[in-house]
Amino acid sequence: MEARQQELIEERSTTASSLVSWGPVFAGTVIGLAMSAMAASLWFALAFERGTATFRNHLDWWVAGTAIGGTLLGAFIAGLASARRGVVSGLLQGLTLWGLLTVALLIFGLSAAALFGTTFVVNVRGTSYTITTTSYWSVFWTMLIGFGAAALGGMLGGSIPRRERSERTAARPAPAYFPTDNDTVSMPPPPVVAEDEPVMSQPAPVTDDVVTTPRRTRGTT
Numbered sequence: 323m324e325a326r327q328q329e330l331i332e333e334r335s336t337t338a339s340s341l342v343s344w345g346p347v348f349a350g351t352v353i354g355l356a357m358s359a360m361a362a363s364l365w366f367a368l369a370f371e372r373g374t375a376t377f378r379n380h381l382d383w384w385v386a387g388t389a390i391g392g393t394l395l396g397a398f399i400a401g402l403a404s405a406r407r408g409v410v411s412g413l414l415q416g417l418t419l420w421g422l423l424t425v426a427l428l429i430f431g432l433s434a435a436a437l438f439g440t441t442f443v444v445n446v447r448g449t450s451y452t453i454t455t456t457s458y459w460s461v462f463w464t465m466l467i468g469f470g471a472a473a474l475g476g477m478l479g480g481s482i483p484r485r486e487r488s489e490r491t492a493a494r495p496a497p498a499y500f501p502t503d504n505d506t507v508s509m510p511p512p513p514v515v516a517e518d519e520p521v522m523s524q525p526a527p528v529t530d531d532v533v534t535t536p537r538r539t540r541g542t543t
Contacts, residue, residue, distance in 0.1 A: 341411045346403035347418050354396025354423070361388045382457045386464040393423060394471040401479025412480015413473055420472035424465060431456075 365384045369377035377384055400419045401412030 341406060341414050342418050343404050343406070343415070346400045347415060347422065349403055350396035350398070350400030350415075350419050351422050351426075353399055354392040354419070355426075357395055358388050358392030361391070382460045385456070386460040389464050390468050390471050393420060393468040394475040396423070397472040397475030398479040401476040402482055404480060407480060407483060409477045409481050412476040412478070414476070415480065416472040416474075416476020417469075419476070420469055423468070423472075427461075427465075431461075 362385055365377050365381060365388065368374045369381050397416030397419050400415040404411055404415050
């Protein structure tokens, strides 16, 4: 029984939890994509509705910078929301988020580029403009700088300490152990009881003094 308990203790002590938690990674991905979509909609509005040349002529780089910022924010949230604290855990959280965003970019971005193209002709106030939303260099630099931004954001989020809450739990008795047929239960030996030694009765001492009493005879006074 003691050997079995020792094996269970060794298995529990050698099993370590993973440094990557998928819940915080997905949370950071969703928040980063949402913030990037909101900022990109602003750049499109300024480029097409207002006709601002700064955004219209360099729209692909504005979208690339927005994607890098969204990656940095998402990695920071992933490292901050993780249960495990530390720079290494935050770094892995951020890089996992970057990999997930890269896979999403390859699946949805390439599909959208194949369907709609990357160059559009837009008429703004009677003037036609050729707009390039994505270029090869912008995609490369977005992925490269986004890799560093994800690592930096994850390490910053993982290095922030969190206050631990102390919980009071009522003490419960330990569960009883029921041995199986394979377990050998060692019982303690019975206590040794000392046997009572027989008590030898000693004879009464014999004294040398003999007390004689005179006999009375009839007819004597």
